[in-house]
Amino acid sequence: MNSSFVGLTALGMYVPKEIVTNDDLAQRGVETSDEWIQSRTGIKERRFAKPDEFTSHLCIGAVQNLIDRYGKDVLEGVDMVIVATSTPDALFPQTAALVQNHFNLEAGAFDLLAACPGWLYALSAAAAYTKSGIRKKVLAIGAESLTKILDWSDRTTLVLFGDGACAGIVEAVPEGYGFQSFVLGTDGAGGKHLNMRCIGKTLPDGNPLSEMISMNGREVFKFAVRVMHTATKQAVEEAGLELNDIAQFIPHQANYRIIDAAREYLELPEDRVVANVDKYGNTSAASIGLAMREAIDDGRIKHGDNLLLVTFGAGLTWAASVLRWYEKK
Numbered sequence: 001m002n003s004s005f006v007g008l009t010a011l012g013m014y015v016p017k018e019i020v021t022n023d024d025l026a027q028r029g030v031e032t033s034d035e036w037i038q039s040r041t042g043i044k045e046r047r048f049a050k051p052d053e054f055t056s057h058l059c060i061g062a063v064q065n066l067i068d069r070y071g072k073d074v075l076e077g078v079d080m081v082i083v084a085t086s087t088p089d090a091l092f093p094q095t096a097a098l099v100q101n102h103f104n105l106e107a108g109a110f111d112l113l114a115a116c117p118g119w120l121y122a123l124s125a126a127a128a129y130t131k132s133g134i135r136k137k138v139l140a141i142g143a144e145s146l147t148k149i150l151d152w153s154d155r156t157t158l159v160l161f162g163d164g165a166c167a168g169i170v171e172a173v174p175e176g177y178g179f180q181s182f183v184l185g186t187d188g189a190g191g192k193h194l195n196m197r198c199i200g201k202t203l204p205d206g207n208p209l210s211e212m213i214s215m216n217g218r219e220v221f222k223f224a225v226r227v228m229h230t231a232t233k234q235a236v237e238e239a240g241l242e243l244n245d246i247a248q249f250i251p252h253q254a255n256y257r258i259i260d261a262a263r264e265y266l267e268l269p270e271d272r273v274v275a276n277v278d279k280y281g282n283t284s285a286a287s288i289g290l291a292m293r294e295a296i297d298d299g300r301i302k303h304g305d306n307l308l309l310v311t312f313g314a315g316l317t318w319a320a321s322v323l324r325w326y327e328k329k
């Protein structure tokens with residue numbers, strides 16, 4: 001049996017307690033300043049997970065937040081768990097299996113790696129599962145412990161990242177609601193601009209893979225601004241809508257200047273673009289979920305709103321989706 005309309009029906013979030021400000025980084029010996037970081041990125045602070053707190057703990061925190069918000073029935077019938085992350089606790093067992101076990105779910109479970117766009121890729125997979133009838137209810141998590149893999153000798157990337165997790169439920173929704181389009185793209189030629197090695201030593205073209213996160217900030221910046229506005233336009237068009245039909249744009253929270261440049265290309269007013277990068281920095285696969293959850297909580301996102309989610313990251317990869325928000329209370 002397939003469902004004609006599927007969507008995100010519940011959303012939870014979790015961030016670690018420790019707030020690390022820009023000044024804190026400078027005090028910890030990083031040659032930087034609050035002025036530099038804020039003017040280049042808009043970031044004021046980020047969260048650091050405790051030394052013994054890993055991605056599975058952040059996932060569990062976000063799922064617990066789902067339960068606190070919607071009641072324990074929110075997990076009733078979950079038959080697949082997907083964790084999008086670039087910072088799994090282990091290569092195996094997959095982090096999704098740790099979540100499945102913690103909540104005692106009768107579900108399949110796998111991790112998905114698509115860098116910062118990972119959660120949107122997870123939502124697209126969850127939408128395909130539930131629309132086709134292969135699965136009925138998917139727990140789709142985006143979570144990162146990026147501060148565990150920071151290179152403290154590289155002040156340019158070090159100041160950007162933070163830890164956090166979001167957890168959503170994807171299932172059937174009433175007619176007209178839910179996902180209206182997905183744009184999913186990759187340009188593997190850009191792998192050299194943002195990478196970190198696992199078991200490989202070089203890319204197939206011979207470019208070296210870095211021991212720690214390595215990024216060509218300028219190249220990623222240009223790519224990001226370009227795909228943020230082209231993917232947005234494509235997702236809106238494929239949904240049969242116009243930019244004016246979108247109530248809120250929820251971009252990947254990497255850098256306020258990127259968000260603002262994309263906003264200007266799209267000629268959008270500031271109050272239709274959600275940004276909380278100032279509070280959390282770049283939480284990669286968790287960032288869109290954290291921004292969306294906070295915008296629901298402060299009343300900017302309302303039931304029935306058309307939302308545009310758009311993101312970019314390593315790969316180089318991008319994704320965008322139009323979602324007509326239906327929250328199951």
Ligand code: UT7
Binds near residue numbers: 314
């Ligand atoms: O989800 C992953 C996506 N990644 C991104 O979104 C990153 C996209 N790129 C960017 O956001 C920007 O390129 C950065 C914020 C990473 C860097 O900004 P930039 O304007 O491209 O700076 P830059 O790397 O060209 O460095 C400019 C100057 C240099 O000094 P000189 O050579 O001009 O004297 C750097 O050494 O700023 C210096 N610098 C710093 N100064 C203080 C670099 N990092 C820092 C720092 N504090 N943390």
